[in-house]
Amino acid sequence: MKLRIQNLTKTYKNGVKAIDNLSIEIGTGMFGLLGPNGAGKSSLMRTIATLQSPDSGSIHFGDINVLEDPMSLRKLLGYLPQSFGVYPKMSAEDLLDYFATLKGVSLKSDRVKLVKEVLEITNLYEVRKKHVAGYSGGMKQRFGIAQLLLNNPKLIIVDEPTAGLDPAERHRFLNVLREVGTNCTVIFSTHIVEDVKELCNEMAILNGGKILKHTTPQDAAKEIEGSIWTRSIDRDDLEAMEKQYNVLSSNYNQDNSLNIRVYAEQQPSEDFVLAKPQLDDVYFIALKQDEFVAVS
Structure with missing residues (x-):
């Protein structure tokens, strides 16, 4: 399934034009959205994830008209924002079980199987009994990937996920993201060039809400x-x-x-x-x- 964005524009009330007549097409695999802080990356991510509405333009994912039918996209979407909430004093296993219930997995046996699977994919199975609130930054990011995998998403959006991680945590997180990004569309927003070089088969450089370049890391060099x-x-x-x-x-x-x-x-x-x-x-x-x- 392809994500097609056409003539997307978003201006905030303070006059900042965060997305400026942006058009791009993104296919299956890891797509790196590279740009400095304030380039409009988070605004674009939130708009694609249906968390805010643009002023004009269109977004389609496969046959879904995202702006007209946001609920259909949300069923296929996994979103990891730049920062996410404070966790209750619950183990990773219990919290994922709770999230799976919210996502409509009603049978306990199905939830147990699913939770075990996503914990193993994200290399958190050995610490499944530990409170998520006590996880390191990298472990919390991997838990974020685990929770978004519960609904088998076809479109995954991760916004600045390696910011603040030490080199070892960053490496583990990127390995997990690389593994989950083989069968779906993953948009990976970052200002760290090395992340895109290591991870992505396609990329775009964004600044001032505009796409400056759309290419592959290999062709770009x-x-x-x-x-x-x-x-x-x-x-x-x-x-x-x-x-x-x-x-x-x-x-x-x-x-x-x-x-x-x-x-x-x-x-x-x-x-x-x-x-x-x-x-x-x-x-x-x-x-x-x-x-x-x-x-x-």
Whole structure:
């Protein structure tokens, strides 16, 4: 089933245009929605999840007209927001059993089987008796995936799920998400480029409520081959370099000098060395070009 969004617009009462005439088509698999904080990612996620209405435009998932028939989508939807509520002092097993009851699984034997299955998928079975309130951040995120899997969703939306997780928790969470995303449409919203690179077979870069680029992580990097250059500089020279070249990013070397990455069709000077393009480069190029258009 494909998600088709056409000419979607949403402006809040304070005048902020969070979604700006956005159109995109998303198929089965892991789809990464990449953008900085305030780009409109959460607004788009909430609108797709039928938690808010747009000012104009349309959303279809398969044969479902989402804006006209939100209940039909909700039956197929699993949604993990950026932050979710305070948990009662209940074990993961009992809380999932309760959620399964709310989702219409009436037979106790069916609930037991289903709860065991989602706990195993999310690697929480060994801690099923522990109160969810006492879980770590990563475990709570995996519990969030467990609860949304109870209704066998065809569309899964996860909004900034790895924010605040330590590297080990992030890795475990991404592995779980990768496993559940093989047979349905998963929209994965993040500002962390590495998450999209590791996880997604398709991606879009969003800023100012607009899609700046819709591609795959592999194709995105190929498009800028031969255009990324690098060199080491003294950190005091960074400002001058930024005025002279299209500097995408910089990072410190061990000797406190800076390594800069520059986007240019030809070698900027003989001091620069051709570098292998990365998804971060694609991301920064898109944002810089958008910023240039906005001020021109």
